Amino acid sequence: MTERLRWGILATGWIAGQLASDLRVAGVPVTAVGSRSLENAQAFAQAHGIPRAHGSYEELVADPDVDAVYVATPHPMHAENALLALDAGKHVLVEKPFTLTADEARRVVDRAAERGLVVLEAMWTRFLPHMVRIRELVRSGALGELRTVQADHGQRLSADPEGRLLNPALGGGALLDLGIYPVSFAWDVLGAPDRVLALSSPAATGVDASTSIVLGYPGGQQAVLQCVLDAASPVTAAIVGTEARIEIGSGWYGQTSFRLVAADGTVLEEFEEPVPGSGRQLQALELERLVAAGRTAGDILPPEESVAIMGTLDEVRRQIGLRYPGE
Ligand SMILES: NC(=O)c1ccc[n+]([C@@H]2O[C@H](COP(=O)([O-])OP(=O)(O)OC[C@H]3O[C@@H](n4cnc5c(N)ncnc54)[C@H](OP(=O)(O)O)[C@@H]3O)[C@@H](O)[C@H]2O)c1
Structure with missing residues (x-):
């Protein structure tokens, strides 16, 4: 049995809601959500049964009850948000496209490697x-x-x-x-x-x-x-x-x-x-498996392939x- 990771959701837009629903259906614990606006975070938390709402991304990644962060912001923010979470010691699932450029992708993957953390692109198709x-x-x-x-x-x-x-x-x-x-x-x-x-x-x-x-x-x-x-x-x-x-x-x-x-x-x-829901929970479960196995890259979508x-x-x-x- 894989040890459960506790997830934090970074941003409260359309896809954040989709994954929150899928994680709930799959029984994957989501402990917190972070938004640029506390009001939006609170509304999202209430809609998806999430215990804690943070009014900034910084507060979300600092939450000690969050092990992995799902980055669901627009593409130009992916690298910055992923680095923020990695620097706080969290594993990261980053929406597609992984970043805006290959240079940004390289920085994110290198930082994850330096810190021994898992970073995975949320290219959910691969896991269906x-x-x-x-x-x-x-x-x-x-x-x-x-x-x-x-x-x-x-x-x-x-x-x-x-x-x-x-x-x-x-x-x-x-x-x-x-x-x-x-x-x-x-x-x-x-x-x-x-x-x-x-x-x-x-x-x-x-x-x-x-x-x-x-x-x-x-x-x-x-x-x-x-x-x-x-x-x-x-x-x-x-x-x-x-x-x-x-x-x-x-x-x-x-x-x-x-x-x-x-x-x-x-x-x-x-x-x-x-599979239940839209199937996006499968990418989160892959990240969970990698962490449990002490691996930072899986076979289905290794971070180097996201860079390439x-x-x-x-x-x-x-x-x-x-x-x-x-x-
Ligand atoms: N896997 C999929 O099937 C799928 C589907 C759609 C989109 N996506 C990907 O998910 C990402 C987000 O897409 P989305 O459709 O969810 O977008 P969206 O509905 O516009 O939501 C984006 C969220 O990002 C946050 N954000 C931070 N800085 C922002 C800024 N300057 N302007 C606007 N929002 C900002 C906002 O959350 P707060 O206000 O709470 O901070 C906002 O709600 C994109 O990279 C997209 O490619 C994936």
């Missing part, structure tokens, strides 16, 4: 049952030699130019909010690309409204990835090999089903294994000319 089974199938050779990966992620999101999704100061844009999923998926299946090609169309605020990416691999494989933030795409993904392919259903990055289909069209496997993925996103941004304030 269908992705666990997909990795098994790919590694077993069931698909033959891999040839292509396809994944799209388009959502019709808020059109508020001041909001997090379009505002450059808050790390807006399709790539970092939505494109991170297909890019991380391609990394999961095919590893490190040796070529990156990107094309993008800007929104009125200057961030990317849609971005298409082709990744090339030393073995000749290709990944074709897309994201768009003002239109709902099919949100499907596929892994294509010489013997068979995996077709992941709509909403592929969340809980869904997939089919393993032979090259002649025969369906070899249909997989669906629901930020490197791919940096390269895409270089090609599409997307810079954030202060860069």
